[in-house]
Amino acid sequence: MTGLISVAGAAVVDSLENPKWLLVARRSAPPQFAGMWEFPGGKLEAGESFEDALHRELLEELGVTVRLGAEVEPQAGTGWPLNERAVMRVWFAELLDGEPRPLQDHDELRWVPLGNGDEASTLPWIPADLPIVQALLERVASGLLG
Structure with missing residues (x-):
């Protein structure tokens, strides 16, 4: 295999224009990540764009359709490096249709407030997602979502 594995992730928020809440997903597997929080999403399939992968993954994992916003x-x-073999790109996303449910890979979903960032930043995140969480919180605090 050549090149890095590409992963698309979504920072699902209640509003792209004025986000106050972030939807986070708790992993149910693999064992080393079970119980840790992450951005929903997944690997790109052959010939798939990041955006197309996000739409597909969010429908499969959460049962929702979204409108994508700016990239984090x-x-x-x-x-964002996940490990020595994979990188992830993350976009802000707003729900268009469906009620988020943990259909695949997750056992719990939770809306966390973005206001002070405390709850979002203190969850037990998958380690590779922590720098993304910090960058997301900084963008939200500065109002730079566009």
Whole structure:
């Protein structure tokens, strides 16, 4: 296999224009990540764009359709490193249709407030997602979502 595995993630918020709440998902597997929180999403399939992968994954994992907003851009490179073999790109997303349910890979969903960032930043996140959480909270606090 050549190149890195590409993963698309969504920071699902209650509003792209004025986000107050973030939807987070708790992993049910694999064992080393079970019970930890993450951004919903998944690997790109062959020939699939990040945006198309997000729409597919959110429908499969949560049963929802979304409107995508701005990307939570990585500090450097072409994505947020997940490990030595995979990178993730994350977009803000707003629900269009459906009530989020943990259909695949998750055992719980939770809306957490974004106001002070305390609850969002103190959850037991998958370690690779922590820098993304911090960048997201900084963007929300500064109002730079567009």
